[in-house]
Amino acid sequence: MSARHLRTGWVSGVVLSAVAAGVLTAAPAHAVVGDPVKDSYGFAAKLEMFPKGDDAHVARSCSAALVSSQWLVSAASCFAEAPNGSTKVAAGTPAFKTRATIGRSDLTREVGTVVDVIEIVPRDDRDVVMAKLARPVTGITPLSVGSGAPLEGEELRTAGYGRTKDEWVPDLLHQATFSVSAVKGATVQIAGKSSGAAVCQGDTGGPLFREVGGRAELVGVNSRSWQGGCLGVDGKETRTDALSARTDDVAAWVQTVVNRDNAAVLRGKDWTKAKHLVPGYFTGGSLGGSRHMDLFVAWEDGSASLFQGAETNNPKGPFTSEYVIGRSGWGAAKHVAAGNFTGSGSDGLVVGWQNGHVTWFPHVNQNGFSEEKELRKEGSETWKTYAQHITVGRYTDNPLRDDMLVVWQDGSVSMFQDLGTNGLGSEKELLKKGAAAQNIEQMTSGEFTGKSTADLMVRWKDGSASIYPGVSATAGFHDEIKIRKQGSSWDYARALAGGAFTANDRAGDVLVRWKDGNVSLYPSVDAAGTHTEVDLLK
Structure with missing residues (x-):
């Protein structure tokens, strides 16, 4: 699969399989998947961009993950002025006012934290960006950044706030299981493994992670997808493969930014x-x-x-x-x-x-x-x-x-x-x-x-x-x-x-x-x- 033919930028999201028992709220019956993500994925974040600087006009939304009390990791293309074009963005203040909602798997609940993004630090060689929050987040355990490379055939998870089969703007965080198809340079190619798994619009920048000993460990961030089965995509498109930008080989860079x-x-x-x-x-x-x-x-x-x-x-x-x-x-x-x-x-x-x-x-x-x-x-x-x-x-x-x-x-x-x-x-x-x-x-x-x-x-x-x-x-x-x-x-x-x-x-x-x-x-x-x-x- 040639990466340049994939849909890029903010047009990305996640549709989920059922999760472990103990979830308090069931997903809508018409969703591609059964259950929303479990509350333990509190590190997941939703990003909203406001081009006019107010809360009335949302330009786009993406997903991200908290990797320290004051830093998120996401996709650089989320912050690009033309997200379907180049993934290159300038370091500094985001081009649009950007708001992050963290620790709120159900967006209708008054839990977690809502805070502005005040600075971005892009990684030049891949679709990855670090986003600094206006203040530290407390009460949420950040996602650790793993240093082990993803392996072909390895089972990974991804989570985000993107579209489902029938919902344009879901209120629930979803997750799905994928398997690694190939690892090439700064990217990892994944294919849906759980039933209905697909990466859809709204989840660019969402974390790709493995679970080790009951703890999640970041491997990459969602970058591009065929979006087969996602709402608004031509019904002839059935491919659900996606491409993520690796983070395991830039873990030291992530830590350097956090410690800066x-x-x-x-x-x-x-x-x-x-x-x-x-x-x-x-x-x-x-x-x-x-x-x-x-x-x-x-x-x-x-x-x-x-x-x-x-x-x-x-x-x-x-x-x-x-x-x-x-x-x-x-x-x-x-x-x-x-x-x-x-x-x-x-x-x-x-x-x-x-x-x-x-x-x-x-x-x-x-x-x-x-x-x-x-x-x-x-x-x-x-x-x-x-x-x-x-x-x-x-x-x-x-x-x-x-x-x-x-x-x-x-x-x-x-x-x-x-x-x-x-x-x-x-x-x-x-x-x-x-x-x-x-x-x-x-x-x-x-x-x-x-x-x-x-x-x-x-x-x-x-x-x-x-x-x-x-x-x-x-x-x-x-x-x-x-x-x-x-x-x-x-x-x-x-x-x-x-x-x-x-x-x-x-x-x-x-x-x-x-x-x-x-x-x-x-x-x-x-x-x-x-x-x-x-x-x-x-």
């Missing part, structure tokens, strides 16, 4: 004014997600920011967006730590205030804070005067709830287990007064050594730094590992934050805010120490 702006997120702020750096899973949760940890920052002027973690591994840009979620009051925070205190997979904050008040926010996200709960009343002399440092980690065998360590003025160290259930009512002494803990300058929790419980990282007043592996309620502190010598450059560290910023297998990275306002990331710290330093403000 990440490195700039932390710049332009005076980091000497950052009082607390607090890592946590605030905007997406830690259970089953692909994103890395977010960073909560309390500033000296009383404001608070939440920097959203990236989906991809990019040590030079681990955060994608900043949300200002508090504008006053945080200058009075003496101690701030984050942890999972509810077992939900979403972290909250425990705060020790300068007046001795200790409170807990069970959940925090880009929209602000949940209802504040009191753990100690204002004026508590114990917490006002004697609490010197706090950190939170999984120090007991409970895999879903974190514990809090407190270093007191006399050098003793206490553990408070399961704050969500016990509040501050289950104190256990790990070190007695007069211990070396009096010399702690900063500390943070992390998973640096692979032990069953969290490790404690300490920066001492003499500039040295240590890791205590596997701190627990029963064993306490043991087996100190020195990772920085006395008088090291860490003497200039003013805040430490251990977390999963570049990978999700363990929270083994460390952020350091220095005296001069620079911020560094040390990826994958382990018992051998800090290997590589990445300056995040360059």
